[in-house]
Amino acid sequence: MTFLGVDLGTSGVRLLLVDEDSQPIGAAERAYHAAHPHPGWSEQNPADWIAALEEAIAELRDNYPQFSALRGIGVAGHMHGATLLNDAGRPLRPCILWNDTRSHTEAARLDAKDQVRAISGNIVFPGFTAPKLEWVHEHEPEIYAKTAKVLLPAAYLNFYLTGDYVADMSDSAGTSWLDVGRRTWSDTLLDAGNMRRDQMPRLVEGTEEAGRLRPALLDAWGLTGPVSIAGGAGDNAAAACGIGAQDEGQGFVSLGTSGVLLASRAGYHPAPETALHTFCHTIPGRWYQMGVMLSATDSLNWLARITGQNPIELTTELGQNLQKPGSVRYLPYLSGERTPHNDAEIRGSFTGLSTETGRSDLTRAVLEGVAFGLRDSFEALVATNAKFDQLIAIGGGSASRYWIELIATILGVPLSLPISGEFGAALGAARLGMTAATGAAPDSIMTIPEVRETIEPDQALRQAFDDAYDKFRVSYPAIRSCQ
Template sequence: MSFLGIDLGTSGARVLLVDENGQPLGASERHYGVSHPHHGWSEQDPADWIQALEDAVAELRAKFPQFSALKGIGVAGHMHGATLLDDAGSVLRPCILWNDTRSHVQAGRLDAMPQVRAESGNIVFPGFTAPKLEWVRENEPEIFDKVNKVLLPAAYLNFYLTGEFVADMSDSAGTSWLDVGKRKWSSFLLDASHMRADQMPRLVEGSEAAGTLRGELKSKWGLSETVVVAGGAGDNAAAACGIGALNAGQGFVSLGTSGVILAARDGYFPAPETAVHTFCHAVPERWYQMGVMLSATDSLNWLSRITGKSPSELTSGFGDVVKRPGSVRFLPYLSGERTPHNDSEIQGSLTGIGSGTTTEDLTRAVLEGVAFSLRDCFDALTATRAQMDSLMAIGGGTGSRYWVALLASVLGVPMQLPEGGELGAALGAARLGMAASTQEPLDQLITAPAVRETVEPNVDLVDAFAQEHQAFKAAYPAIKAVQ
């Protein structure tokens, strides 16, 4: 038997094939672009997702004969995106992505309505799905009138794979249409944004079957047996499944395009006033909370573009020993910010620059600015009594050992670096596909990886970073006042 995990990311798709023991056999990646037709807009053509998936599957079929024994599929996807379909199942317009901020006015209006936060457990952020549909209703009424179904990116792939409109709880929790505590669509929240229950996909848990692979794809992919497609997950819930974070006390920090600190919870403990996200987990009777900052490795990519040096070139000379806070301060609000500010319009800044400022100084400032913003997320989570005695460090940014050590000292908790190998959302999605297909116990399928190294905080610098974090926090209202 083999199983497929699909990670539909913002910049590309990663497709992972694992064996019956959950061990990776091989992976394939395909990349696609993001369109920014106007300031604050971020869109993608869902046809690019399908082409990326098909190309990746073709490569895996050619390389691995085990593909022919495929029994289950799980899909993880970037959250909040609005994929609008007409009554024929055709896409009506490009998908409006998670980092699109055009609907900030609509988000503020929905968020101010009585009981919206109480029902959804969350602030209505501009990146969430409900305000996107309000924007479409007000600005593209001819499109809005044709909307038969609204699917998140992962649910759209589920539709392509099965022919059915099905979504999982974890992804749907980021729409502002789900009653996150009761794990069902809320008629109150749908009414608030002029939507109907029949425009929503059917809900399942991420580890449950959403359907089976449709016949046309079975023939195209050279398969003869029934292939179960799981409900799947939003990308961060899938990443939590990939590192075995299901229970209270387990969590991770992710240095990806955005930065995330996630804590698994055994119950539902919403705290929308903190700008913490409280979402259903991908498995039954579990939830998770996370703080999100929007420009993590994206901040380093920005510096890379303006200096002409790659991110690895910028960070390669730092070594492993964390230095005291630098004199240059960077506020990493290149695309607005979520936790704790919920501010789609705030812009980043660099201060403390002098004639002697070097590229190394700027790089340190970027690394520290992202770390301080993640400390804001960490503090917001601890205010909800989330337990985080240590955190698994994942994501592309963890390739910088210095950045990981800096995070440990800024957050004041050990960072665990997992043993090399496949991790993250693609593995989590594959595990969900295994669960839906085999019905094996979740605690046997979703396990933690071996820890390669634990990076401890530098106790001599924790206080210095705590003081600099206070100055970082004070800079936000000052910058906001002049923008």
């Protein structure tokens, strides 16, 4: 038997075919783009997801004979996107993505309503799904009136695969319509957002079988079946499955476009006042909390673009040894910020520039600014009694050893690097497909990867970075008052 993980990302889809031991057999990727028709807007055509998926499936089918033994599929997707469908299941408009901030006014209005935070366990962020529908209600009433179902991106792929409207708990927890503690749609939250229960998909746990692959796709893909489709997951919950973070004390740091610090929790411990996200895990009866910063490697990519370098060239200039905090300070708010500020309008800045400032000083400042932003999330998690003996580092930014040692020092926690490159959302999704198809216990499948190196904090520089973090924390109100 083989199993397929689908990681539906913002910039492309990645498919990973694995065997019964979660070992990779083959992978395929296809890219697509987001549209930005107005400042702060970010949209994608769901048809582009399907086209990319089908092209990647064809590549796997043609290159790996093991594809014919496929028995389970799991889909992980970028969270919060609003895919509006009519009563025939056709998209009414482009999907409004997680990093779209047009609905900040509607988000603030929903967030102020009675019981919304208490039931959802979270602040209503502008990127969440509920305020997007409020925006459509107000600005595109003819589309709103035709909306029969609202699906998240991963749930839309599940619909394509199964023909059923079904979504998992972890992804649905980011809508502001789910009672996250009770793991069910909330009529109170739906009423607050002018939505109906019949517009919601059926809910399942991420490890459950959500349905079977449609006969038409079985034929088209050359499969005999049956092929189980798992409930799936939001991208970060799937990444937690990929690195085996399912128990209290386990977690990861992800340095992707956004920066994520995630902690698995055995119980439900919401702390919306901290701007932490408290969501259902893919594992029944478990939750996770995470702090999210919107511009992590995005900050380094931006600096690389304007300096005519690539990120590897920039970080290589810093050398191998961690340096003390630089004199230039960077606030990593290129696209606003979630944890801890919940501020869609704040923007980034450099301070401390002088005639002696060079490119490497700016690079150091960017890496430190992102690390300090992650420290904000770390402090918020610690305040909820989350404990970390160590964290696993994943994402493209983890290729920079300098950056990983910097983050370990600023957090005061060892960071472990997996020995294999296959440990993220695609692997987690494949493991969900395996669980759904075989009925095996999640604990037996969601295992921790072998570690190739654990990077310890530099104790000699801890105090210097603690002092620099204190200065970073007071920079936000100062810069906010100027914007």
